[in-house]
Amino acid sequence: MSTLEIRRWAPTGDTVIAVQRGPEPGGAGGLYRAFGETLRGLKTTFGRLVEGTYVYQYPEEKIPVYPRFRGRHKLHRFEDTGLEKCVGCSLCAAACPADCIRVVAAENTPEQRVSAGERYAAVYEINLSRCIFCGYCEVACPFDAITMGHDFELSDYNRDDLIFTKEMLLAEPLERTPLRTEDE
Amino acid sequence: MSVARYDHGSRIPGWDDAVDLSKDPASIPDPALTPVPxxxxxxxxxxxxxxxxxxxxxxxxxxxxxxxxxxxxxxxxxxxxxxxxxxxxxxxxxxxxYDMFESKPVGRNTVYVCTNISCSLRGARELHAAVQQAAGDDPDFNVRAFECLGACDIAPMASVNGAYVGPLELSDAERIVEQLRAGEDVLPEKQLLRRKVADPRASTDAPALFDDEDRA
Amino acid sequence: MPRPEVRIVTFSIDGREVQAPEGVMLVDGAKHGDVEIPVFCYEPKLGQPVGACRMCLVEIEGIPKLQTACSTPVKDGMVVHTQTTRVREAQNSVVEFLLVNHPLDCPVCDKGGECPLQDITFGWGRGISRMVEPKRHFKKPLELSPLIAIDRERCILCYRCVRFSQEVSEDYQLILHERGAQSYVGTFDSHPYVAPFSGNIIELCPVGALTSRPYRFRARPWDIEGAGTVCTLCPSQCNVELTVRDERVLRVLGRDHADVDDGWLCDKGRFAYQAIHSEERIVEPLVRDGDQLRPASWERALSAAASALGKARGSVGALAGGTTTNEEAFLLQRLVREGLGSADVDSRIDGSPMPLELQRALAAPALGATVPDIEFAHTVLVLGTEPVDDAPILDLRIRKGVRRRGVQLAVATPRPSSLDRNAKLWLRYAPGAEHAFLAALEAALGASGDVDRLCAVADADPKAVRALADLLGEDGRGDVVILWGERVGAAALPALLNVAGRLGLAEREGAGLLEVPASANGRGLREAGMQPNAGPGLSEVAAAGRSAQQIAAAAADGELAALYLLHTDPIRDGADAPLWRRALARASTVIAHSAFLTDELREHATVVFPAESYAEKEGTVTHPDGRLQRLRPGIGHPGSVRAEWSVLAELERAVSVRVPQGDTNGHSSPLTGPMATRQLVEAVPFYAGLTLEEIGGRGVRWQERAAAEAFPAGPAGPFDVGEPTPVASPHGALRLGTFRSIWAAPEVEHAPALKFLARSATLEVSPADAERLGIENGDRVRVGNDDRSVEARAAIRGNAPAGTVFLDAGLPAGGASELVDGTPVSVDRAGVEVTA
Amino acid sequence: MSELLLFKDIDEPGLASREVYERRGGYESLKRALRMPREEVLQNLLDSGLRGRGGAGFAMGKKASFLPKGTMDKYLVCNADESEPGTFKDRELMQKSPHMLVEGMIIAAYAADANRSFIYIRGEYQQQAEILERAIEEARSAGYLGERILGSDHSLSLVLHRGAGAYICGEETGLLDSLEGKRGNPRLKPPFPANQGLYQGPTLINNVETLATVPHIIRLGGQEYAKLGTETSTGTKLVSVSGNVQRPGNYEIELGIPAREIIFGLAGGPERGRDVKFWFPGGSSSPVLTPAELDLPYDFDSMAKAGSMLGSGAIIVVDDSQSVVDVALTLAKFYRHESCGKCTPCREGTNWTVKMLQRVESGEATPMDLDIIASVQEQIMGNCLCVLGDAMAMPVASMVSKFRDEFEAHIETRRAQLGLGEPTEPTPLEAVGVGS
Known part of the structure; x- marks a missing residue:
């Protein structure tokens, strides 16, 4: 009575996902389990083999990336108000295993409102020469203010130029990396 | 000297008010600077x-x-x-x-209408509304719904400038206000001080001890 | 009250046998068994537990209801459970209740990451909320004072801040309004909460409801590093932890030390760190170039200083004060004495010279009281000092003793003290009449002398003096601690020593004298040899030099060619500003280590070396009770600031032909900070063998070490008290008393957050005098004596003694030091002609 | 039915004056007590078995005997902050027979060796305070109060202290804080008031009725008094009956008579055509009882056995025309208003309960909310600093558990009225709090 009763989950209809199970071990099924998957893999390999070689003419031609590819970070604004989503909480910096994020927060004033919260990031820098693109910052962000984009062309002539500032991260990348569609 | 007030009429700030940084901290008032009647x-x-x-x-x-x-x-x-x-x-x-200390300016005529359980079982909330309506927005009145005033025997009741009156009917609301305005004794016949104890053995004019008809 | 004996008891917690001192609360006792019991409202520093938050409920066998571990003392054989379903259920419930109205705005909350509520919710909460109703919402953040912001949404009503204001600092400004779920923390009638210790509530708050406005949003706990050191802005020398980010001090927190500060900090210590990063701070050497000071290289500055000093050999006066460390003081006096052949060094800038044997008698280990002694004494006498201004943290210690341990407090001061209300007895004497007053007290304690006559000289009430003598002197009444201010003056000290002798303070363990020096490291400077008549370790010197006052007079008369000012501004700190102005103008060379330029330095300094802040310093300081504490650099030097010990060592090398570098038989100039410390320790016999490791993070009292035996004992007394000079009894004119507010400090003026507290001259007048003079509260008045005068704002004080006015000292200009000390003053409304 | 003790002569005109009171045998017990040694007076109180009439029902003599011996100032405080809804017996006593209280206090102070006494009367009882003040003045001028009372070695000062409207000041430690001029927050116990109470001194705190009974115990003798009532609930008790009854008021009964006799016999029961739906046996803080429990003997133990309590002896009768939701909400609002805010479960628990009950009232709740209400009450019970939290949690929990059907029916009807339709069952994730 004193604790909250957790109701039994009784799924029905569409909520159920059927999973196909492989054959039971032993006998012919066991043999298939031992070699079948290997053979299936080899089929793909040989199938590709006959396709021949194709060279992507990078950088003119770019390999599309998968939707979940973790490229250069982006900072976001609210679409309706234009305010920055980042409140300068520094959780990304705390989560960053490479220690490449630096946030210095400041307080919004009624005259100058930058973010939706009380505070905003006065300085937001990512040192991309150190970043390992693990995506922890994205996970840590309580406001979905930072996400990993698809941009991977990040080389430069100067180390200092690889420290991306807030303005750079808020801006859309100049060239968009092609995105792979589902069946590609 | 004009006194700056908040919207709620008080100089005492509430939840949503910051302090006034132009003021000095409030330490013990210096007797040399604070006149007291x-x-x-x-x-x-x-x-x-x-x-x-x-x-x-x-x-x-x-x-x-x-x-x-x-x-x-x-x-x-x-x-x-x-x-x-x-x-x-x-x-x-x-x-x-403490409930009886007013932290905002109020009228001088205080009417506390008890709205606690025993009184509300007997229609206190309607009574409170009636008294409030009768007093209207007269700044001389301070009509409050009050928690139990300790007179459930005369429920529904009210404390009018400290004097307990009850049991009240809705029609008494107007009278209370009128009598207060006129400076008269309020509902003299309903004042608690004149009431006898309910216990029939203690009180000579109470009804008989057991009334068989009333027994369930 | 004597310190209670501690007995160890054994009890069982979660099936483990644990030993803990008897009488400690279960919460603390459990820690001995590595069991953590969550708490919000419990904070032993705040006094008796209130058991309000209910977070610490535990099950104790034999008691049917769950008990609060914060208020249940451990007993022998007690069996406690903290992990049962029932306890967990209760803990879950309390967390759930606390979160009912707590906004989950941790990402924007300054407390996030170092928040007890976060931690406890994580550790003891249910992890879910069943509350679907709207939470309460309020405007946020609101100002509670210029220093503190309050966010009432986040408040969990744990009472800590309110209890601090009511039971620790006793300013009783912070209260709970309303009742029940409507309660909120606030002040009277929208007055700000401004008090000397208000900042402590920020540290006490277990949620982000009270935040520091200067620290707001500056950093997150994972961005910062903590650096432990000692605050040297006043003699209290509180242990602090600096919050450092990117080589900047962003915050100062207390670093609990029961023998020093009890875990509290004053607002000056807490917020004045901003002065470290002030734009106006000098961060490079300045050398005079014609009539202007210009930035220069270190080489140039050092050689300029060395050659100027070298020219003035034998005619150099040196003063040290402020945050000067023992090492710096030691090196400076060696530089002046041995390198420059002058004996004129001092650290008592506003005091008069003090005979060496008196000094030795006063500093004797047996006669010294410690800070905790104040708390456990039977009677404490506060003599000629206002602790809240002179050593603020001691004010809290005295209040704690009175409130919690039944200490009897007596206050004897010329100016009404904020401790009067806590005192069993308080009495007033005329400003400057310490000598007469103490002589009267000694007479009242049984010495020869006419109490009434002496009281008349001191303008004190003989009845009160006799009552004080009774309070202090009754046999077998326990320990007496006398907290006295350096400003009582040298003349009063024989009588003070005699009073101590009559009370037998030296024979008692917890009794004694505790001096509040005028400068932050006053004791250390003197022990390091920064005195005209004593070398390091209070050793005798061949020929005594001039005291600070005499240095000023000599310089003004052209008898001294050079002045060396280490961390001190004599215009502000000295007793006679006009004299010092003349001295600085007349001296051909003025070398100063200063963090900020004053008008006088701008005009007269030859070389100004940038001074280190205490956050950058390395070295040791000595607490008034003899505790050597270690300063550790928390941040790097800004600009081209250099360690001052090294600057002094460089100068020593440059000016001295007798000190070749690397000479191991004599002394050599130190090359590292620890080397400087070693040289100091070698020079002071009673510091012998002390190492920085031994001092460590908590400090060590030299009196408690074996080397203390090497202390040069002074005469045993009784001392010749002499005849006190009668204080001026003015005819129509008023006596002038002075006081130095806690806020009269350059750090306060240069810290943006504290600027609003910076003092301007205020004249405290009694109502009777105000009426006679036709002065209203707040009027501008002109105070003058001889041919000098200053303008001040009149403040009428109901408890001020009639016939005396009190004027601010320690101001950069226009304070009491502009007037002639001890001479009656006249007061007129400003604009009216000053009567001669 | 035995003779009346407290209510004997209560309506005698002028009883509030010393003259009439003395004519009716007043202050005789005092004189008698002062002739006995202190120990004997205390023994009489112990023998009488008199249990405190304020609510907790702790034996009064025992409490008095807890006070340490010694020469320090000891205090007797009369708790006249009668603020439990449904209780109004002390008001009647103080108003009509103030001297009885004064006399009782002097005797109790003598027994406990207290030398300073206070009456803490609630601020709303303005008229009663004036009457008491007069009585105290009369007693003082007659030498019943002051130094060396009636030539004995007993000295007592008595100060009447008016409160200013706070239910929590009826809690003994809250009362002490209030009497010390602070906010009336209850204190942590231990230390108990008997050791460290008012101004940190030993303090005996008793209710008005308890103290007013003392002269009668001395008059009858402790053992004789103990013969009244039941074995564990001795003596007569003033019962305040209110709510839906025909003759609300105070009745003096011998403990142990059936509750039905009080509600129907004395107070006349509900209006004709109405039935008792439930009743509070001991003020609004007591868990409610159903009509089935009307025949229980009205005494401390029987009420406790039935899962409720006798409390201050205030019976509130609710008839079947009333909505239980409404009663629960009224009660919860009262306790929210009166919670001092010191401890978390009470401050937040009462607040949350009101919010939930308001949703039940308006029909926005689901039956699952009733479970949460019940669970929250459990979380409050026993976890608070004082009993105020429990005082709300117990009756609300009892109402929800005994009248759950009605609560559910209420929600349904309200939803129908508002056209909200069936309550949606929360998804499993919502049920464990994720996503809410």
Whole structure:
């Protein structure tokens, strides 16, 4: 009575996902389990083999990336108000295993409102020469203010130029990396 | 001197109010700079003398100050604080804790309508609404729904300037207000002080001890 | 009250046998068994537990209801459970209740990451909320004072801040308004909460409801590093932890030390760190170039200083004060004495010279009281000092003793003290009449002398003096601690020593004298040899030099060619500003280590070396009770600031032909900070063998070490008290008393957050005098004596003694030091002609 | 039915004056007590078995005997902050027979060796305070109060202290804080008032009725008094009956008579055509009882056995025309208003309960909310600093458990009225709080 009763989950209809199970071990099924998957893999390999070689003419031609590819970070604004989503909480910096994020927060004033919260990031820098693109910052962000984009062309002539500032991260990348569609 | 007030009529800020940074911190008022009416000072000092610890006189002193000022205004609190040598904040904390201390300006005629359980079972909420309506927005009146006033035997009831009256009917609301306006004794026939004990053995004119018909 | 004996008891917690001192609360006792019991409202520093938050409920066998571990003392054989379903259920419930109205705005909350509520919710909460009703919402953040912001949404009403204001600092400004779920923390009638210790509530708050406005949003706990050191802005020398981010001090927190500060900090210590990063701070050497000071290289500055000093050999006066460390003081006096052949060094800038044997008698280990002694004494006498201004943290210690341990407090000061209300007895004497007053007290304690006559000289009430003597002197009444201010003056000290002798303070363990020096490291400077008549370790010197006052007079008369000012501004700190102005103008060379330029330095300094802040310093300081504490650099030097010990060492090398570098038989100039410390320790016999490791993070009292035996004992007394000079009894004119507010400090003026507290001259007048003079509260008045005068704002004080006015000292200009000390003053409304 | 003790002569005109009171045998017990040694007076109180009439029902003599011996100032405080809804017996006593209380206090102070006494009367009882003040003045001028009372070695000062409207000041430690001039927050116990109470001194705190009974115990003798009532609930008790009854008021009964006799016999029961739906046996803080429990003997133990309590002896009768939801909400609002705010479960628990009950009232709740209400009450019970939290949690929990059907029916009807349709069952994730 004193604790909250957790109701039994009784799924029905569409909520159920059927999973196909492989054959039971032993006998012919066991043999298939031992070699079948290997053979299936080899089929793909040989199938590709006959396709021949194709060279992507990078950088003119770019390999599309998968939707979940973790490229250069982006900072976001609210679409309706234009305010920055980042409140300068520094959780990304705390989560960053490479220690490449630096946030210095400041307080919004009624005259100058930058973010939706009380505070905003006065300085937001990512040192991309150190970043390992693990995506922890994205996970840590309580406001979905930072996400990993698809941009991977990040080389430069100067180390200092690889420290991306807030303005750079808020801006859309100049060239968009092609995105792979589902069946590609 | 005009006194800046918040929207709610009080100089005492609420939840949503920041402090006024232009003010000095409120320490114990300096007697050289805080005039206190002689009568109030004497009342407070008399109260302080009655207790082993002078702080005990905080409530009596605030009662006296409220009597004089109509509510526990910052001026009233400062005066008490000055005599008692306490910080005004100490007294503000006390004022806030007790229902009978008014931290906002109110009318002089106090009508507390009990709306607690026994009274509300007998229609106190309607009565409160009726009294409020009868008093309207007359600034002389302070009509409040009050928690149990300890007179459930005359439910629904009200305390009118300290005098308990009941059981009241809705029609009494108008009379209470009228009589207060006229400065008369309020509902003399319904005053608690004139009421006899309900226990039939104690009271000679109460009904018989057991009325068989009423037994379920 | 003597310190209670501690007995160890054994009890069982979660099936483990645990030993803990008897009488400690279960919460603390459990820690001995590595069991953590969550708490919010419990904070032993605040006094008796209130058991309000209910977070610490535990099950104790034999008691049917769950008990609060914060208020249940451990007893022998007690069996406690903290992990049962029932306890967990209760803990879950309390967390759930606390979160009912707590906004989950941790990402924007300054407390996030170092928040007890976060931690406890994580550790003891249910992890879910069943509350679907709207939470309360309020405007946020609101100002509670210029220093503190309050966010009432986040408040969990644990009472800590309110209890601090009511039971620790006793300013009683912060209260709970209303009742029940409507309660909120606030002040009277929208007055700000401004008090000397208000900042402590920020550290006490277990949620982000009270935040520091200067620290707001500056950093997150994972961005910062903590650096432990000692605050040297006043003699209290509180242990602090600096919050450092990117080589900047962003915050100062207390670093609990029961023997020093009890875990509290004053607002000056807490917020004045901003002065470290002030734009106006000098961060490079300045050398005079014609009539202007210009930035220069270190080489140039050092050689300029060395050659100027070298020219003035034998005619150099040196003063040290402020945050000067023992090492710096030691090196400076060696530089002046041995390198420059002058004996004129001093650290008592506003004091008069003090005979060496008196000094030795006063500093004797047996006669010294410690800070905790104040708390456990039977009677404490506060003599000629206002602790809240002179050593603020001691004010809290005295209040704690009175409130919690029944200490009897007596206050004897010329100016009404904020401790009067806590005192069993307080009395007033005329400003400057310490000598007469103490002589009267000694007579009242049984010495020969006419109490009434002496009281008349001191303008004190003989009845009160006799009552004080009774309070202090009754046999077998326990320990007496006398907290006295350096400003009582040298003349009064024989009588003070005699009073101590009559009370037998030297024979008692917890009794004694505790001096509040005028400068932050006053004791250390003197022990390091920064005195005209004593070398390091209070050793005798061949020929005594001039005291600070005499240095000023000599310089003004052209008898001294050079002045060396280490961390001190004599215009502000000295007793006679006009004399010092003349001295600085007349001296051909003025070398100063200063963090900020004053008008006088701008005009007269030859070389100004940038001074280190205490956050950058390395070295040791000595607490008034003899505790050597270690300063550790928390941040790097800004600009081209250099360690001052090294600057002094460089100068020593440059000016001295007798000190070749690397000479191991004599002394050599130190090359590292620890080397400087070693040289100091070698020079002071009673510091012998002390190492920085031994001092460590908590410090060590030299009196408690074996080397203390090497202390040069002074005469045993009784001392010749002499005849006190009668204080001026003015005819129509008023006596002038002075006081130095806690806020009269350059750090306060240069810290943006504290600027609003910076003092301007205020004249405290009694109502009777005000009426006679036709002065209203707040009027501008002109105070003058001889041919000098200053303008001040009149403040009428009901408890001020009639016939005396009190004027601010320690101001950069226009304070009491502009007037002639001890001479009656006249007061007129400003604009009216000053009567001669 | 035995003779009346407290209510004997209560309506005698002028009883509030010393003259009439003395004519009716007043202050005789005092004189008698002062002739006995202290120990004997205390023994009489112990023998009488008198249990405190304020609510907790702790044996009064025992409490008095807890006070340490010694020469320090000891205090007797009369708790006249009668603020439990449904209780109004002390008001009647103080108003009509103030001297009985004064006399009782002097005797109790003598037994406990207290030298200073206070009456803490609630601020709303303005008229009663004036009457008492007069009575105290009369007693003082007659030498019943002051130094060396009636030539004995007993000295006592008595100060009447008016409160200013706070239910929590009826809690003994809250009362002490209030009497010390602070906010009336209850204190942590231990230390108990008997050791460290008012101004940190030993303090005996008793209710008005308890103290007013003392002269009668001395008059009858402790053992004789103990013969009244039941074995564990001795003596007569003033019962305040209110709510839906025909003759609300105070009745003096011998403990142990059936509750039905009080509600129907004395107070006349509900209006004709109405039935008792439930009743509070001991003020609004007591868990409610159903009509089935009307025949229980009205005494401390039987009420406790039935899962409720006798409390201050205030019976509130609710008839079947009333909505239980409404009663629960009224009660919860009262306790929210009166919670001092010191401890978390009470402050937040009462607040949350009101919010939930308001949703039940308006029909926005689901039956699952009733489970949460019940669970929250459990979380409050026993976890608070004082009993105020429990005082709300117990009756609300009892109402929800005993009248759950009605609560559910209420929600349904309200939803129908508002056209909200069936309550949606929360998804499993919502049920464990994720996503809410």
């Amino acid at each position: 002689a009568e109030l000072r004497q009342q407070i000092e008399a109260a302080m003398a009655r207790y082993p610890d002078f702080r005990s006189a905080a409530i009596p002193a605030l009662h006296a100050a409220q009597e004089l000022h109509g509510w526990c205004s910052p001026e009233a609190i400062e005066q008490v604080a000055c005599v008692m040598r306490l910080t005004p904040a100490y007294l503000t904390a006390v004022v806030g804790f």
